[in-house]
Amino acid sequence: MKLNERSVAHYATCDSPADHAGFLRKRVERHHHHAHHHGTSYQRRWFVLKGNLLFYFEERESREPVGLVVLEGCTVELCEAAEEFAFAIRFDDAGARAYVLVADGQAAMEAWVKALSRASFDYMRLVVRELEKQLEEACKSLAACRKSPRKSSSSGRKRHLSNPALLPLQEKPTTLENGYSTWGSGGCVAAGATCSDYDGGQTKPPPLPPRRRSGTGSATGSPAPGLSPAMLESPVSPETICFSKLHNWYGQEIAVLRREWQERQKRGHP
Amino acid sequence: AVLKKRLVKLVVNFLFYFRTDEAEPIGALLLERCRITKEEENVFSISFIEEPERKYCFECATEEQCQEWVEALKRASYEFLRRSLIFYRNEIQKMTGKDPLEQYGISEEARFQLGAHRQ
Numbered sequence: 001m002k003l004n005e006r007s008v009a010h011y012a013t014c015d016s017p018a019d020h021a022g023f024l025r026k027r028v029e030r031h032h033h034h035a036h037h038h039g040t041s042y043q044r045r046w047f048v049l050k051g052n053l054l055f056y057f058e059e060r061e062s063r064e065p066v067g068l069v070v071l072e073g074c075t076v077e078l079c080e081a082a083e084e085f086a087f088a089i090r091f092d093d094a095g096a097r098a099y100v101l102v103a104d105g106q107a108a109m110e111a112w113v114k115a116l117s118r119a120s121f122d123y124m125r126l127v128v129r130e131l132e133k134q135l136e137e138a139c140k141s142l143a144a145c146r147k148s149p150r151k152s153s154s155s156g157r158k159r160h161l162s163n164p165a166l167l168p169l170q171e172k173p174t175t176l177e178n179g180y181s182t183w184g185s186g187g188c189v190a191a192g193a194t195c196s197d198y199d200g201g202q203t204k205p206p207p208l209p210p211r212r213r214s215g216t217g218s219a220t221g222s223p224a225p226g227l228s229p230a231m232l233e234s235p236v237s238p239e240t241i242c243f244s245k246l247h248n249w250y251g252q253e254i255a256v257l258r259r260e261w262q263e264r265q266k267r268g269h270p
Numbered sequence: 271a272v273l274k275k276r277l278v279k280l281v282v283n284f285l286f287y288f289r290t291d292e293a294e295p296i297g298a299l300l301l302e303r304c305r306i307t308k309e310e311e312n313v314f315s316i317s318f319i320e321e322p323e324r325k326y327c328f329e330c331a332t333e334e335q336c337q338e339w340v341e342a343l344k345r346a347s348y349e350f351l352r353r354s355l356i357f358y359r360n361e362i363q364k365m366t367g368k369d370p371l372e373q374y375g376i377s378e379e380a381r382f383q384l385g386a387h388r389q
Contacts, residue, residue: 002297007318011302016349019381051302051348051381052282072282118379121282124351131358131370138365243284 009064012048012055020049020115022108025083026056027100042083042102052121054089069099070243071119078113085109089116096243273329283348285316299326306343314340356384 025042045056045066052072055065073093079086079100087109089099103109277288279295283302286295303319312333315325330336344350359382362370371377 001295004299004318006321007303008300010318010320011300014303017380051352053300053348070284115380118376118381121348121351124348124355124381127371127374127376128351128355128358131355131362134370135358135362135365138362142365243281 008068011050012053012057012065012068013063016050018048018050019119020047020112022047022112023060023104024056024112025102027081027102029097040082047101049115049119052119052124054116054119071116072121072243074120076113076116078109087113091243093243271327273327278328280342280346283346285343285346301343301346302349304347306340308336308340312336314343316343352381355382360384 023044024047025044028041028043045058046060046062048055048057048065052070054069054071056067056069057065069089071089074089074091076087076089079088081088081100081102083102085103085105085108087101087103089101091098101112103112275290277290279286279288283300285299285301287297287299288295299316301316305317305319305322307315307317307325309315309327312330312335313327314330314336315327317323317325328339330339359370362368369377371379371382376382
């Protein structure tokens, strides 16, 4: 399967900050027909988490990743392996391989599991939708508060909200291209305007386009009581097949390299 | 350049493309650090920061569809989503004085922080 690998490698190695990074030992997954293989082995790799993508490199200084795991439709769980500090990334798609990873210690393992559990695009989208709603509600409350100034403030709003002078008119966010522009610091307009003006047109990030339905329930339903990772299992969907293809894409290159290496070893060591 | 008919699917921050009669994709584009450009009628293109001259062109059936794709793809990257989150978080904090991520216990997460060097 083709992939825009130059861009992918560039995203992996560019200087945008990683969400997490560190050395992990990765269990080598072998196929059943390699009958001569006994036991499990692990390879130490440099892992970089950016967004919903987990890259791994042969060395920390390597310029290109040797692997990529797309963290959608997966769960991250502690692992009952012979190794201590092991955890696994498992996919809802039954055909997709699991990744067993081993950290250096308890703290490292917990940090990785936490970081990976919150890495999915779906999770991020859920949080954004929730905040979008909250912002709308806050704007409405503000507008209502302005209309009837004698009402006692509610929802824990601080004093500064009733003083519009403290809400300066700010730059509207520039239209975004992926990765090209940065946000201007958008904000509520000053006294005299209601929040509904602010919400209109280009002045706030446009609502996210409708996507495949979330398996965790309606995005427009009642507010989530808490967005703990345990409640946000990535939904199962046919698209996970696409991602297992992506995982295989890199995996195949490694399989080829390994076979070639093994051939050379055999020739050198009769 | 020859145009080939493809089924194109946007899934999170990946654009998968399929031969129209096949269930498995023949390729994918990761949509990070890319630019979506409206070209001539019914046509848009995707290009990437490090290779701006290389354009992946797509022709749609109608101009309306083309606009829908452009809008959807411009918002498709994880980094866009992250910036939206930071923006909303900031706005809510300014308006209510409270960090909306605190109630979820995720306010200290690295991935939700406003970093000047983020793109």
